[in-house]
Amino acid sequence: MTAETSAEGFRSGFACFVGRPNVGKSTLMNALVGTKVAITSNRPQTTRRAIRGIVHRPDAQLIVVDTPGLHKPRTLLGERLDSLVRSTLTEVDAIGFCVPADEKIGPGDKYIARELAGIKKTPIVAIVTKTDLVPPERVAEQLLAVGELGEFADIVPCSAAGDFQVGTVADVLISHLPEGYPLYPEGDLTDEPEQILIAELIREASLEGVRDELPHSIAVVVDEMGPREGRDDMINIYAHLFVERPSQKGIVIGHKGERLREVGTRARKQIEALLGTKVFLDLRIKVLKDWQRDPKQLRRLGFFD
Numbered sequence: 001m002t003a004e005t006s007a008e009g010f011r012s013g014f015a016c017f018v019g020r021p022n023v024g025k026s027t028l029m030n031a032l033v034g035t036k037v038a039i040t041s042n043r044p045q046t047t048r049r050a051i052r053g054i055v056h057r058p059d060a061q062l063i064v065v066d067t068p069g070l071h072k073p074r075t076l077l078g079e080r081l082d083s084l085v086r087s088t089l090t091e092v093d094a095i096g097f098c099v100p101a102d103e104k105i106g107p108g109d110k111y112i113a114r115e116l117a118g119i120k121k122t123p124i125v126a127i128v129t130k131t132d133l134v135p136p137e138r139v140a141e142q143l144l145a146v147g148e149l150g151e152f153a154d155i156v157p158c159s160a161a162g163d164f165q166v167g168t169v170a171d172v173l174i175s176h177l178p179e180g181y182p183l184y185p186e187g188d189l190t191d192e193p194e195q196i197l198i199a200e201l202i203r204e205a206s207l208e209g210v211r212d213e214l215p216h217s218i219a220v221v222v223d224e225m226g227p228r229e230g231r232d233d234m235i236n237i238y239a240h241l242f243v244e245r246p247s248q249k250g251i252v253i254g255h256k257g258e259r260l261r262e263v264g265t266r267a268r269k270q271i272e273a274l275l276g277t278k279v280f281l282d283l284r285i286k287v288l289k290d291w292q293r294d295p296k297q298l299r300r301l302g303f304f305d
């Protein structure tokens with residue numbers, strides 16, 4: 001058997017990071033994944049986990065998933081972790097528990113450690129982050145203090161900002177993955193910007209049931225997205241759906257707007273799964289006469305030649 005067809009010695013699986021807000025989870029995830037793969041969507045219809053990125057190694061594939069909600073203080077310090085987070089934690093092959101080197105261990109860390117103690121089957125790697133901010137003695141003290149928080153498969157210090165031991169974090173997580181074939185061929189992943197993935201999800205939702213009537217006539221552009229004012233748990237997305245003729249507009253909108261509402265709901269759910277956060281989706285529809293034949297409009301819709 002060739003290397004591609006044999007799983008022998010190859011490890012593949014999922015990992016997620018948990019920890020209080022601001023401990024450096026996102027920075028570490030991004031550093032691990034590097035610039036190779038940007039935020040990437042799951043194929044619709046498959047699992048709802050939001051994939052953050054994939055670390056490709058000759059001997060391993062580590063898929064980093066987001067834990068929506070856990071890093072939101074309200075949920076974190078709430079009475080319970082929501083079921084999505086719980087299921088993510090039990091579905092992954094390894095959990096990275098992040099504790100920063102520059103802050104004393106507090107109630108937030110202990111709360112998470114207690115929650116994690118209930119997850120028996122998944123190896124938990126404690127990661128002391130931001131080591132660049134403190135002297136080595138302090139890192140050593142923090143490693144010991146973290147060790148008191150629970151039973152960990154490993155404890156690793158690292159600094160994503162200082163590029164210290166990021167590779168070791170990957171190595172250690174990978175060492176806890178099961179042996180198996182790569183779960184995602186490299187070609188399966190897009191490195192498209194988030195907005196394009198979101199536009200694609202909206203387009204897919206809008207084609208459901210009318211694919212035959214409007215095969216290529218729908219284009220979607222995300223005009224704007226950003227956090228909703230005054231809320232840290234919701235993103236506003238403003239998007240336009242373009243059709244070529246007024247009759248198509250009618251099809252997409254449906255009787256009394258019913259179909260467009262369904263499209264919005266379906267797309268919103270998919271986008272929420274992708275981003276791991278609540279989404280307010282403002283979806284407008286516009287006729288852009290014969291856009292497929294108009295080079296200027298094609299450029300506007302992101303089809304560059």
Ligand SMILES: Nc1nc2c(ncn2[C@@H]2O[C@H](COP(=O)(O)OP(=O)(O)OP(=O)(O)O)[C@@H](O)[C@H]2O)c(=O)[nH]1
Pocket residue numbers: 019020021022023024025026027028071072129130131132133158159160161162
């Ligand atoms: N000095 C230093 N700063 C870091 C490091 N990692 C992250 N930070 C900073 O710490 C802050 C929080 O980092 P994030 O990666 O957003 O933390 P997070 O845990 O994902 O935060 P939430 O999304 O709120 O849960 C940012 O200002 C980062 O720049 C590190 O290794 N060293």
